[in-house]
Each structure stands twice: as C-alpha cells, then as structure tokens.
Amino acid sequence: MTTSKGAGNEGAGADKGQRTRASGGSGAAGGGTPAAPPTGPAAGAPLSPGRVGTYVLLLVTGVLVALAGTLVQAAWFPGGLLLALAGTGGLFYGGAKATGTASGVLVPGAAWLVTVFLLLSDVRPEGDFLFGPGLGSYAFLLGGLVIAVICATAHQLRTTAVPHGRVGG
Known part of the structure; x- marks a missing residue:
C-alpha cells in the first residue's frame, strides 16, 4: 500500500506545500499557530483557601x-491627587495580575x-467632612471609577486571547 505525500491533508495546495488562504501564511496546510489559552484560574474553578485569602486581602487593601x-x-x-489616583490604579492592576481574574479588579474596586461613598456621605453635626467642595474631590471620585473600569476592561481583553491577523481574510 502506497501513500502519497499529501495524504490526509486537506486543501488544494497541500500536496505541493503551497500556501492556502486557510493556512495563515505558515506554509503548512494545517493553519497558523493556535491561540494561547487564557492564563489564570478557570471561571468555574472552586475557591481555594489561598484565593479566598487573596480576595480578603484585596478587600482590606481597597478600603485602606x-x-x-x-x-x-x-x-x-x-x-496628592495624582498620587491617590496612582495608588488606586496600582491596586486595581495589581489585583488583576495577582488573581488572574476580573474579580481581582472588582473586589478592591467595590471596596x-x-x-x-461612605466617607463622602458622612457629615458630622459640627460640619466636618473628609471631602472638600473642590475640583480635586470630584476628580478623585471619577478618576478612581474610570481607572477601575479601564483595568477591568483591559483584563477582559487580555483573557479572550484573540489571535492577531487579518480580518475577513
């Protein structure tokens, strides 16, 4: 029984080693490089004591x-405003990198x-409160929210592992 060189390969140019549109330019008929699987724990993975401890630590750090x-x-x-926003960005990005999940951003972000908002709404009878009526307070509130959304969105985009290449070709 004899087999040809291209037996088992699909595609018009598979026998001659030619590139096809589906090959992705790698010269092989089987296609280009497969997409790397997302790193980190799976979405339905059970919580281990280490992961729970990490989330609790992120929660406390978010409050601090x-x-x-x-x-x-x-x-x-x-x-001070730039330092405070840099601290929130570092917390959210570090939480995403430490856990490898979107919860690493959401837990400290929620805390x-x-x-x-509890500090903002806490007005003492004497009239003292922690947030002054200035532009810096609003920039801190909105800036922290924007940073949390950016970190969560960027983490979601990284975990989808979309292969780079031509669209529609």
Whole structure:
C-alpha cells in the first residue's frame, strides 16, 4: 500500500506545500499557530483557601487605599491627587495580575467605591467632612471609577486571547 505525500491533508495546495488562504501564511496546510489559552484560574474553578485569602486581602487593601487617597488628595492638591489616583490604579492592576481574574479588579474596586461613598456621605453635626467642595474631590471620585473600569476592561481583553491577523481574510 502506497501513500502519497499529501495524504490526509486537506486543501488544494497541500500536496505541493503551497500556501492556502486557510493556512495563515505558515506554509503548512494545517493553519497558523493556535491561540494561547487564557492564563489564570478557570471561571468555574472552586475557591481555594489561598484565593479566598487573596480576595480578603484585596478587600482590606481597597478600603485602606480609599482612606489614604481621600486624605492625600486634599492635602497636596495637584501632587496628592495624582498620587491617590496612582495608588488606586496600582491596586486595581495589581489585583488583576495577582488573581488572574476580573474579580481581582472588582473586589478592591467595590471596596474602594463603598468606602469613598461612605466617607463622602458622612457629615458630622459640627460640619466636618473628609471631602472638600473642590475640583480635586470630584476628580478623585471619577478618576478612581474610570481607572477601575479601564483595568477591568483591559483584563477582559487580555483573557479572550484573540489571535492577531487579518480580518475577513
């Protein structure tokens, strides 16, 4: 029994080693490189004690970053605001990298948001409150929300592992 060189290969140019449109330019009839699977735990993976501890640590850190950012952004206006926003960005990005899931952004983001809004609504009878009526307070609130959304969206785009290449070709 004899077999030809291209037996088992599909495609018009598979016998001669020619490139086909489906080959992706790799010279092989089977196609280009497969997309890398997403890194990190699967969406339905059970929670391990280490992951739960990481999420609790991120929750506590989210509260602390919100408290520190609230105080720092008002103390030194331009530099303090940038420092507070950099701290929130570092927390959200670090949470995504540490856990490998979108929950790494959502857990500290929710803790940060609840803490900031509780601090915002807490007005003492003497009239004292932590957020002053200035542009810096609003920039801190909106900037933190925008940073959380950017980090969560960027993490979602990284985990889809869309292969790069021509569209429709």
